[in-house]
Amino acid sequence: MSESAIEVGVLVGSLRRESVNRKFASAMADLVPDRLSFTEIALDAIPMYNGDLEPDRPASVDEFTDTIRRHDAILLVMPEYNRSVPAVLKNAIDWGSKPPQANVWMDKPVALAGISPGAISTAAGQLHLRQVLGALGAAVLGGEAYLSTRSEPFRPDGALQDSVQEFLCDYLNRFADFAGKLRTIEAVR
Ligand code: FNR
Numbered sequence: 001m002s003e004s005a006i007e008v009g010v011l012v013g014s015l016r017r018e019s020v021n022r023k024f025a026s027a028m029a030d031l032v033p034d035r036l037s038f039t040e041i042a043l044d045a046i047p048m049y050n051g052d053l054e055p056d057r058p059a060s061v062d063e064f065t066d067t068i069r070r071h072d073a074i075l076l077v078m079p080e081y082n083r084s085v086p087a088v089l090k091n092a093i094d095w096g097s098k099p100p101q102a103n104v105w106m107d108k109p110v111a112l113a114g115i116s117p118g119a120i121s122t123a124a125g126q127l128h129l130r131q132v133l134g135a136l137g138a139a140v141l142g143g144e145a146y147l148s149t150r151s152e153p154f155r156p157d158g159a160l161q162d163s164v165q166e167f168l169c170d171y172l173n174r175f176a177d178f179a180g181k182l183r184t185i186e187a188v189r
Helices: 020-029 051-056 059-070 087-096 123-135 162-188
Strands: 006-012 036-040 073-077 109-116 146-148
Touching: 006 020, 006 059, 006 162, 020 036, 020 073, 020 109, 036 162, 059 087, 073 162, 087 123, 109 123, 109 162
Parallel strands: 006 036, 006 073, 073 109, 109 146
Antiparallel strands: none
C-alpha cells in the first residue's frame, strides 16, 4: 500500500520578492514530489508580536496558526541574519508558541534548510533556530541542509544542480520517513 504524500507547510524566512531562499524552497519541492507535497505559508501579513493583541488575535495570526496545525510537517527555509534567525520567521514562531496550551510547534515534525552567500551559509542561524524549536517541543529532523550561493547551486531554469541534488534528496527522504512515522503515531492516538 502506498502512503499519501506528507503535506509540508513551507515557511520562508525572507519577505523579499526575489528571495533566493524561496527559490531554494521551490527547487526542493521538485525533488521528491511523490513523498512530500510543499505549500508555502506566507508570513507577510503577520504583525509583530504584541501581548496586548492576545485577547482578540488578528485574523492573519489565527489563519497562520490554523494552517500550521493542518499540515503534517513544516519546512523552514531561511537566510541567516547576523548569524541568527531573521526576525520575520522568529516572530511567526513566537505567535505560534502562544498561549502555551495551544503551542502549534509541540511534536510538529520540522526540517530546516537555508541558503546564503557566506562560506558556512546558514549553519549558525540554524543552530539558533534548532535551540528555539527544541524549547517549543518541535520534533526537529537531525542533520543539516544548507547551500552557499557561491557554489552556484541553481541551473538557469531554477532547478538544483546534480551535484547538490543527491544530498538534498537524502535529507528530504529522511524527512518524509520521519514525518510519516510521526503521522502514523498521531493517527492511532
Ligand atoms: C544578511 N546576510 C547574511 N548572510 C550570511 O551568510 N550570514 C549572516 O549572518 C548574514 N547577515 C545578514 C544580516 C542582514 C540584516 C541581512 C539583510 C543580510 C546576507 C543574506 O544571507 C543574503 O542577503 C540572502 O540573500 C538573503 O536571503 P534571501 O532574502 O535572498 O532569501
